[in-house]
Amino acid sequence: xxIRGEWVKKINRWKLISIVLLLISIGWGSYNxxxxxxxxxxxxxxxxxxxxxxxxxxxxxxxQPILQGKTMPTKQIGEYRYLGEIRIxxxxxELPIIDQWDYPRLKVAPSxxxxxxxxxxxxxxxxxxxxxxxPLLYIDEGAIVELINVDGxxxxxxxxxxxxxxxxxxxxxxxxxxxxxxxxxxTCTSSTLARQIIRCKQIF
Numbered sequence: 704x705x706i707r708g709e710w711v712k713k714i715n716r717w718k719l720i721s722i723v724l725l726l727i728s729i730g731w732g733s734y735n736x737x738x739x740x741x742x743x744x745x746x747x748x749x750x751x752x753x754x755x756x757x758x759x760x761x762x763x764x765x766x767q768p769i770l771q772g773k774t775m776p777t778k779q780i781g782e783y784r785y786l787g788e789i790r791i792x793x794x795x796x797e798l799p800i801i802d803q804w805d806y807p808r809l810k811v812a813p814s815x816x817x818x819x820x821x822x823x824x825x826x827x828x829x830x831x832x833x834x835x836x837x838p839l840l841y842i843d844e845g846a847i848v849e850l851i852n853v854d855g856x857x858x859x860x861x862x863x864x865x866x867x868x869x870x871x872x873x874x875x876x877x878x879x880x881x882x883x884x885x886x887x888x889x890t891c892t893s894s895t896l897a898r899q900i901i902r903c904k905q906i907f
Contacts, residue, residue, distance in 0.1 A: 738810070743834025745811050749799040750788060752780050753853070762857045764907050770821045777802045778853040786815060787852035789827065789888075794838040800850070804828050816889075817877065820850055820858045823885035823905060826877065831899075836890035840899055848886065848903050860886045860903035867897045876900060 777784040786800045804814035813829030813836055829836030842862055850858040863884060868875055876889065876898065886903040 739832040739834055742810055742812075742830065742832050746798050746834065749780055749785065749812060750797060753778065753785060753788060753799060760851060760855045760857050762859065766823070766905065766907070773819075773821045775802070775819055775821060776852055776854050783808060783811065785812075785853065787850060789813065790849040790851065791838075791842070791846060792849075793846045794842060796838055798829070798835060800827060813888075820852070820886070825850075825885070826887045826889070829888070829890050831891040831893070831895070836888065839888055839890050839901055840893060842901060847906075848888070848901075850886070858886075859906050861906050862901055863904045864902040866900045866902075867892060868900055870896075870898060872898075 775786055777786055779785075780799075784802045786802050788797060788799050790797045799812045801808045801812050801814040804816050808814045809828060809830050813827050816826040816828040818824035818826050829839075831837045831840070842865065844862050844865065846862045848860040848862065850860070852858070868889075876887070883904070884902040885905040888901040888903070889898050891897070892899050
């Protein structure tokens with residue numbers, strides 16, 4: 704075989720590899736898009752059901768230490784129990800919150816990682832789907848976050864800090880400067896190599 708023939712063979716091999724990699728990339732991107740879309744549709748369905756059972760909204764206007772340790776009310780919808788919903792008007796975001804977290808639950812809706820809004824130490828995890836917590840990557844300090852429980856109580860917070868943490872920095876995520884924040888939201892960064900942390904303070 705001539706040198707030219709060898710080069711043509713190599714070029715064709717690289718073209719084939721490039722086409723295969725491109726198809727894999729398209730397939731993976733399509734799968735992620737579909738998964739994101741399905742998660743958004745599930746959240747919308749749950750919110751619709753939640754609004755049918757939720758009482759009228761009442762804003763919580765003062766902190767009540769007597770409520771510390773109180774069990775948060777939940778409602779069963781489908782196979783999971785829900786605490787209520789989270790609303791961030793500046794991001795046009797409204798999502799249900801599952802009362803306990805694991806990876807299958809996170810594919811449905813953001814979930815309570817630990818803590819309680821009654822104890823002012825609630826932590827909520829969510830996938831970085833565009834239809835879930837992905838918009839949190841662009842939230843501004845000062846943004847208002849509202850939690851509405853299944854009884855219609857509205858807990859209002861203001862974003863006071865954002866930071867990135869390594870996935871292994873669990874103690875910092877949970878403890879942090881806990882005396883300074885009452886609510887933490889977190890999701891993966893765009894690269895998925897770190898966690899985007901949103902710290903909030905309750906406002907009255």
